[in-house]
Ligand SMILES: [Ca+2]
Ligand SMILES: [Ca+2]
């Protein structure tokens with residue numbers, strides 16, 4: 001836990017720092033290279049206040065303003081913690097922080113979305129999530145990162161609704177947002193129902209993006225997340241049940257990547273839908289995309305590429321499981337088109353609905369040690385038209401849902417150890433047994449599991 005120090009002590013420290021900066025004589029024995037201090041602000045009310053004359057309470061909006069101004073604001077007191085340094089931190093007790101200062105297109109943090117500038121950690125304090133919610137008739141996103149590095153821990157962001165990008169949160173060019181242990185749920189936007197990364201850097205760890213939607217506008221896309229020429233990384237995170245608007249044409253039910261860099265490591269994407277268009281889980285329009293130890297299952301596209309659709313993308317899939325994805329017009333699992341490349345290693349493409357797994361011809365790829373339940377992927381002899389024998393999507397350990405290969409599955413020990421990750425999607429060490437397994441899961445070969453069938457026999 002952080003220890004809050006008195007404002008008076010904080011003032012004294014600030015004074016000492018100021019004296020040092022101004023070149024005034026420092027007390028004897030003072031460390032010339034004084035380590036940087038940082039501030040902690042405790043939010044004390046769930047009300048959406050913005051008091052130009054401070055009252056006794058500190059709201060989330062006021063705490064952010066105190067950070068933007070680098071000064072006390074609205075009842076928020078910056079508790080200065082002396083070195084060895086750290087990042088300014090806003091602490092949020094658990095509760096529902098319903099934003100109610102309705103207004104749009106404001107970047108001064110006065111109304112609508114909370115506008116963040118500068119580097120700060122916003123952290124829930126009590127283990128349970130702090131909910132940041134838009135009030136009834138809210139017509140803006142909820143969080144807007146305009147500059148600096150913002151870290152979010154333990155937030156549940158829902159109810160954002162914006163005509164632009166990022167119903168839950170938008171990151172601007174040059175800004176960085178790192179999100180952990182958080183969720184973005186039931187938000188809506190033109191692009192990026194949950195989040196929009198506008199040429200910034202966005203990383204989600206142990207987080208969930210679910211039930212977000214784009215709006216009924218032509219050109220909408222990215223039901224969950226839209227990465228516009230930025231760097232987007234998801235680690236041990238879930239993207240589920242997001243969709244583009246059912247009555248419009250929108251690419252990328254889960255994630256849309258436009259010319260950016262997208263990396264999914266230990267992710268699970270399921271139940272996403274691209275209506276009237278392509279890329280049920282992931283739409284790639286240029287850029288560099290890597291999926292590692294990731295499960296893509298039960299997603300749907302009305303056009304092509306139920307799991308993944310790539311146009312001119314450089315796509316690398318390592319130990320990925322595609323299963324039960326559907327597309328009406330081709331490539332239930334994967335559809336690649338244009339001048340990009342597709343590299344698949346230790347990857348399963350199985351059990352697609354309404355279309356073949358990969359398509360259409362010419363489907364060219366490099367890599368190997370892949371498995372397909374039909375002949376559409378051209379993975380080679382013994383690798384096509386196999387029953388991959390996957391269990392249902394379930395909690396098989398780790399922080400995301402997976403398909404466990406069943407006993408006798410050709411995925412078990414069917415991969416190459418060359419380029420195989422050190423762990424599987426669940427964090428289980430690889431390889432187990434004779435070789436790395438194909439797909440996102442490495443089946444354990446513990447003595448206990450081998451022993452149990454003998455006992456039961
Ligand atoms: Ca206040
Ligand atoms: Ca704004």
Ligand SMILES: [Ca+2]
Pocket residue numbers: 105106107108109110111112113114115
């Ligand atoms: Ca605003």
Ligand SMILES: [Ca+2]
Pocket residue numbers: 412413414431432433434435436437442443
């Ligand atoms: Ca193995």
